[in-house]
Amino acid sequence: MVLRDASGLDALLSHRYPEGTVTHARSKRFQKLRERDINKEVFIREWPELGLKVMDSPGDPDPSLTIKDGRIVEMDGRVESEFDAIDRFIALHAIKLDGASEAMQLDSLAIARMLVDINVSQREVMDVFASLTPARIAQVVGHLNVVEMMMAMQKMRQRKQPADQAHVTNWKENPALLAADAAEAGLRGFAEEETTVRVSRMAPFSALALLVGSQVGRPGVMTQISCEEALNLRLAMKGLATYAETLSVYGTIPSFLDGDDTPWSKGLLASAYASRGVKSRFTSGSGSEALMGYGLGWSMLYLEVRCLLMVKGAGSQGVQNGSISCIALPESLPDGVRGVFAENLVAAALGLEVAAGNDAMSSHSQMRKTAKLMLQMLPGTDFITSGHSVMPRKDNLFGGGNFDAEDMDDWLVIQRDMQIDGGLRPVQEDTVQKIREKGARAIQAVFGEMGFPPITDAEVEAAVCAFSSDDLPDRDSVADLAAADAFLDSDKTALDVVAALARSGFKDVAESVLEMQRQRVLGDYLHTSAIFDKDFKVQCALNTPNDYQGPGSGYRVAGETWQQIQNIPQALDPQKLIEDEAPDGDLVLHRLGDALEGQVPEVVVAVGPAFGTVINRTLADLSHAEVLSAIVEGIEAEGLPARVVKVWHGADLADIGLSGANLSGSGIAIGLQSKGTALIHKKGLAPLNNLELLSMAPNLSLESYRTLGGNAACYATNRAPHPVPMSIDNMARLRLIVHTTLLHHREVRQIIADKPVEELEVMFP
Amino acid sequence: MSGKEDKIAPGFPLGERHRDDVRANSGRPLNDLTLSDVLAGNxxxxxxxxxxxxxxxxxxxxxxxxxxxxxxxxxxxxxMTRIPNEELLRLYESLRPGRSTYDQLLSLCQWVTSEYDAEHTGAYIREAADAYRDTGLLKVDDL
Incomplete structure (x- = not known):
C-alpha cells in the first residue's frame, strides 16, 4: 500500500469523472421496456379529492359509533341528521347493535390479527365484523398485507369448496352456439353460467339457450342473464334464469341515482327475486363512484365497505365485487390490486358469498393479470371469477373477457402446479365435442317444438366445431327478435321448455330443467354461497361451511379431486416416452473385447453404455449412426485416426470422456452420451476440467459434431481449434428436460460397474 | 358477541331432508310434479x-x-309470494328514486300491508318513505 500525503489524496479525490458524453442518448433497453405490454397501461399518482385513492384516504372518516335507545345516532363522525341514505340504510339494517360497543372498542390491529389467526374461527371473526362501522372495517383490513389477506380469505370464504363462474355469449347471439358453449362450460366444471345480450330483445332466447345448454353440460349448473332489472326479473319469473347478479349498488348517493336506484329499491328487488325462488347477489366494486364523478374524496375501499354493508343489510346472500368492470381504475393507482382484494375479503368477513371479479380485462400484461388472479385463486373464493369466458374474447359481450377460451389450459395447469382447486376440471376433446353437439341439438329441438325460427343442421354442425361466432352462418335476426318478443309476452315458461325437450328425445335434459324448476320451489339455494352438484345437492354456507382453521383443516385438494386435477390430457405416460427406444439399425457395433491403451496419435471416441444399442437418437433427434459418423469424419479430416470405445462403468459425461482420454494414444478423447451431450477431454485433467463442452445436446447439428471431431484432432496435434457451430434455443432445456431425464435414466440403467471399457468396431451399413 | 354458533341448521337442506313435505305455491306437493305431468299439460x-x-x-x-x-x-x-308479478314490478318501480311522493309511498305501504298481509314489506316501504323524505329521494314535485 502506498501512503499519500493529505494534499495528494485531496487532489486524487477532486478528480472528477467526465460526465455527459453519451448519457443523453436514448437507451435501447428503455425503448424495449416502453414497448412492453405493461407500458400500454396508464398509471397515475393519487388524487384523493377526486376519489383517486384506493385505501386510507385523508378524507376517510375516523371510526366511531354511538348507540342511544337501541339505535345508532352517530356513525363514523356523522350524526344522524347528517346521514345520507346509505348511512341510514346501514345504520338501520347492517350493524348488529348487540355487542357493537365491545366490537368497536377492539383495537383495529387486534381485529386484523383475528382474521389471520388460525386459532380464531371464521364465526368469531364474523361476529366481530357484524358490529363494525364502515370506517372501522376499512381501517382493519388496512393493517393486512396481501399474503395476510389471502390467509384471511382462506378462512373467511363462506362455502367450503371454491368454484368458478362462466361467461357464455357470442357476437351473433346464435342460440346453437350459446347452447354448445353452455354445455361445454358445464362439462368443464363451472358452477354458474352468465350470459348477456347485445340486442336486449334477444334476452329471452339467450336465457333459454343458456338454460338448456348448461343442463346438457352438467345437471345443476345455475344460469343467469344480465339485462335490465325489470326484464331480468320477468325472465326469472318464467323460470329461464335461476339466479341474478345485476343488483348494482354504489357507495355514494349521486352514483346510486345515476344507476336509477336506492338502497331500498335494490333491497326490495332482492326480496322479489327470492319470492320467485331465484337466487341473487349484488354487484359493487372499487372505482365505480370515482368513475361516475362522485367519489366525494373518500377512498375506494371505504366506499366499497359502505356498499358491502348495504348489501348485507338488504339481506342478499352475496355479492360480486373486486372492482368488476372498473378494475383498470384502481389498477392505475398504488396498491390498487391490494385494495381490490381487500374488498373481496371484507365481503367474505361480513358473511357474504363472493364472486371475486377477475372478469373484465385487468391488464395488457399477462404477468400482471396472472399475478392479480393469484390473490383470489390461491386461497379460493366462492367464485374465483365473476365470469371466465368460455369463448374467444371477441365473442364476449361483457366487453371482452379477462380470461378466455384460449386460457383454459393455463388455468388447468396452474391448478395442477399449485395443487389448488380453481373450479375447473380437465376435459377430453372428443367428450367436449359430444356434449357441444348435444347442447346444440337440444336447443334446436326446443326451437323446433316451440315454433321459433328453426335452427338448421348447418348451424348445429358449425356450433360444435366453432372457434368463434365467425364460424356460424348468419340467422334472420328480424325473425328471431319477433319470435323472442312473442315468447316473452306469451304465457310460455320453462315448463313448456321441459315438455319440448321430453317430446324430442332429450328426456334427461328435460328432467334436469324440470328439477331446476323444482329447486325454485325448495329454495335451498337461496342461501349464502349456494351451488348445486351434479345430483342437485346444494352446497352452501349452511350445510358445507368453510371450516378452515389452519393446516389439516378446511377444503383440501386430495383423493379423487386431486386425481382429476392432475390428469390433464397433455400429461404423457413417461414410460411410453422411452419404451419405443431401440438399437440403431444404421449402426453396427462389433464388440472387440477390453480396450487397450493406444500407442499411436489418435482420438478416442468414448460413448455411453446405452449408445446405439438401447437408445438410437439424441435429444436433437439425430440418429446415433449420423452423429458418430460425423465425429469420426471430423477427426479423420484433420488427419488422425478415430477409435471408438464404449464406457460401461458409468454414464457421467466427464467420466466417459476422461476414461476415453486415459486410453487415447494422444491423450485426447471425445466423450459422447447417448442423449447427444459431448465433450473433449484430456488425460491428466480433473474430471470437470475438460477442454470443450457441448452441454446443450438439443442445439447440436451434425456440423457441430463434425467440428467437435476436428477440434479434438487439433488438440491432439497442438493446433488451434475452431468455433463449434450451434443454434441457440433457450427454450430447449424447458422443452426437453423430461426427455433428458428419461433418456439419461435409461443410460444409467445400462451401467455395469465392474465392466472395463470395451473396444468397438464401427460400421455404417 | 354470541361466540361460536352451530352453522349447520337442522332440517336443511329441504331438498334432501324434507322433500316429501314441501308444497309449491299452488299447494301441489313437490313430489307430485313429474315429467309425465308436464308432458300431459298437467x-x-x-x-x-x-x-x-x-x-x-x-x-x-x-x-x-x-x-x-x-x-x-x-x-x-x-x-311477496302473495303479490302478483306485475304488481311486484310496479312496487319496485315506485321505490326507485324520484318516482313517488311521500304520500304515495305511505299509501303503497298501507296497500301492501292490508292487501297482501305483508307486514314486513309494508314496514320496509314505510321506512323508505321516511328515508326518502329526509334525504331528498322523493318525486321532485313533492318538494
Missing part, C-alpha cells in the same frame, strides 16, 4: 313457484345459522 306456473311457508322455513334456517339479514330478506320474500 302443470301450471304456480306448481313451480315457492310458497310463503317454504320461504319462512328457509328464513328460519338462515336465522339459526346466524345469517340474520338473509333471514329478514326471506321473510319479506315470503310475503
Amino acid at each position: 302443470a301450471v306456473e304456480a306448481d313451480v313457484a315457492i310458497s310463503a311457508d317454504t320461504l319462512m322455513m328457509q328464513a328460519r334456517f338462515a336465522e339459526e345459522a346466524g345469517y340474520h339479514e338473509v333471514a329478514r330478506n326471506l321473510t319479506r320474500a315470503a310475503e
Whole structure:
C-alpha cells in the first residue's frame, strides 16, 4: 500500500469523472421496456379529492359509533341528521347493535390479527365484523398485507369448496352456439353460467339457450342473464334464469341515482327475486363512484365497505365485487390490486358469498393479470371469477373477457402446479365435442317444438366445431327478435321448455330443467354461497361451511379431486416416452473385447453404455449412426485416426470422456452420451476440467459434431481449434428436460460397474 | 358477541331432508310434479313457484345459522309470494328514486300491508318513505 500525503489524496479525490458524453442518448433497453405490454397501461399518482385513492384516504372518516335507545345516532363522525341514505340504510339494517360497543372498542390491529389467526374461527371473526362501522372495517383490513389477506380469505370464504363462474355469449347471439358453449362450460366444471345480450330483445332466447345448454353440460349448473332489472326479473319469473347478479349498488348517493336506484329499491328487488325462488347477489366494486364523478374524496375501499354493508343489510346472500368492470381504475393507482382484494375479503368477513371479479380485462400484461388472479385463486373464493369466458374474447359481450377460451389450459395447469382447486376440471376433446353437439341439438329441438325460427343442421354442425361466432352462418335476426318478443309476452315458461325437450328425445335434459324448476320451489339455494352438484345437492354456507382453521383443516385438494386435477390430457405416460427406444439399425457395433491403451496419435471416441444399442437418437433427434459418423469424419479430416470405445462403468459425461482420454494414444478423447451431450477431454485433467463442452445436446447439428471431431484432432496435434457451430434455443432445456431425464435414466440403467471399457468396431451399413 | 354458533341448521337442506313435505305455491306437493305431468299439460306456473311457508322455513334456517339479514330478506320474500308479478314490478318501480311522493309511498305501504298481509314489506316501504323524505329521494314535485 502506498501512503499519500493529505494534499495528494485531496487532489486524487477532486478528480472528477467526465460526465455527459453519451448519457443523453436514448437507451435501447428503455425503448424495449416502453414497448412492453405493461407500458400500454396508464398509471397515475393519487388524487384523493377526486376519489383517486384506493385505501386510507385523508378524507376517510375516523371510526366511531354511538348507540342511544337501541339505535345508532352517530356513525363514523356523522350524526344522524347528517346521514345520507346509505348511512341510514346501514345504520338501520347492517350493524348488529348487540355487542357493537365491545366490537368497536377492539383495537383495529387486534381485529386484523383475528382474521389471520388460525386459532380464531371464521364465526368469531364474523361476529366481530357484524358490529363494525364502515370506517372501522376499512381501517382493519388496512393493517393486512396481501399474503395476510389471502390467509384471511382462506378462512373467511363462506362455502367450503371454491368454484368458478362462466361467461357464455357470442357476437351473433346464435342460440346453437350459446347452447354448445353452455354445455361445454358445464362439462368443464363451472358452477354458474352468465350470459348477456347485445340486442336486449334477444334476452329471452339467450336465457333459454343458456338454460338448456348448461343442463346438457352438467345437471345443476345455475344460469343467469344480465339485462335490465325489470326484464331480468320477468325472465326469472318464467323460470329461464335461476339466479341474478345485476343488483348494482354504489357507495355514494349521486352514483346510486345515476344507476336509477336506492338502497331500498335494490333491497326490495332482492326480496322479489327470492319470492320467485331465484337466487341473487349484488354487484359493487372499487372505482365505480370515482368513475361516475362522485367519489366525494373518500377512498375506494371505504366506499366499497359502505356498499358491502348495504348489501348485507338488504339481506342478499352475496355479492360480486373486486372492482368488476372498473378494475383498470384502481389498477392505475398504488396498491390498487391490494385494495381490490381487500374488498373481496371484507365481503367474505361480513358473511357474504363472493364472486371475486377477475372478469373484465385487468391488464395488457399477462404477468400482471396472472399475478392479480393469484390473490383470489390461491386461497379460493366462492367464485374465483365473476365470469371466465368460455369463448374467444371477441365473442364476449361483457366487453371482452379477462380470461378466455384460449386460457383454459393455463388455468388447468396452474391448478395442477399449485395443487389448488380453481373450479375447473380437465376435459377430453372428443367428450367436449359430444356434449357441444348435444347442447346444440337440444336447443334446436326446443326451437323446433316451440315454433321459433328453426335452427338448421348447418348451424348445429358449425356450433360444435366453432372457434368463434365467425364460424356460424348468419340467422334472420328480424325473425328471431319477433319470435323472442312473442315468447316473452306469451304465457310460455320453462315448463313448456321441459315438455319440448321430453317430446324430442332429450328426456334427461328435460328432467334436469324440470328439477331446476323444482329447486325454485325448495329454495335451498337461496342461501349464502349456494351451488348445486351434479345430483342437485346444494352446497352452501349452511350445510358445507368453510371450516378452515389452519393446516389439516378446511377444503383440501386430495383423493379423487386431486386425481382429476392432475390428469390433464397433455400429461404423457413417461414410460411410453422411452419404451419405443431401440438399437440403431444404421449402426453396427462389433464388440472387440477390453480396450487397450493406444500407442499411436489418435482420438478416442468414448460413448455411453446405452449408445446405439438401447437408445438410437439424441435429444436433437439425430440418429446415433449420423452423429458418430460425423465425429469420426471430423477427426479423420484433420488427419488422425478415430477409435471408438464404449464406457460401461458409468454414464457421467466427464467420466466417459476422461476414461476415453486415459486410453487415447494422444491423450485426447471425445466423450459422447447417448442423449447427444459431448465433450473433449484430456488425460491428466480433473474430471470437470475438460477442454470443450457441448452441454446443450438439443442445439447440436451434425456440423457441430463434425467440428467437435476436428477440434479434438487439433488438440491432439497442438493446433488451434475452431468455433463449434450451434443454434441457440433457450427454450430447449424447458422443452426437453423430461426427455433428458428419461433418456439419461435409461443410460444409467445400462451401467455395469465392474465392466472395463470395451473396444468397438464401427460400421455404417 | 354470541361466540361460536352451530352453522349447520337442522332440517336443511329441504331438498334432501324434507322433500316429501314441501308444497309449491299452488299447494301441489313437490313430489307430485313429474315429467309425465308436464308432458300431459298437467302443470301450471304456480306448481313451480315457492310458497310463503317454504320461504319462512328457509328464513328460519338462515336465522339459526346466524345469517340474520338473509333471514329478514326471506321473510319479506315470503310475503311477496302473495303479490302478483306485475304488481311486484310496479312496487319496485315506485321505490326507485324520484318516482313517488311521500304520500304515495305511505299509501303503497298501507296497500301492501292490508292487501297482501305483508307486514314486513309494508314496514320496509314505510321506512323508505321516511328515508326518502329526509334525504331528498322523493318525486321532485313533492318538494
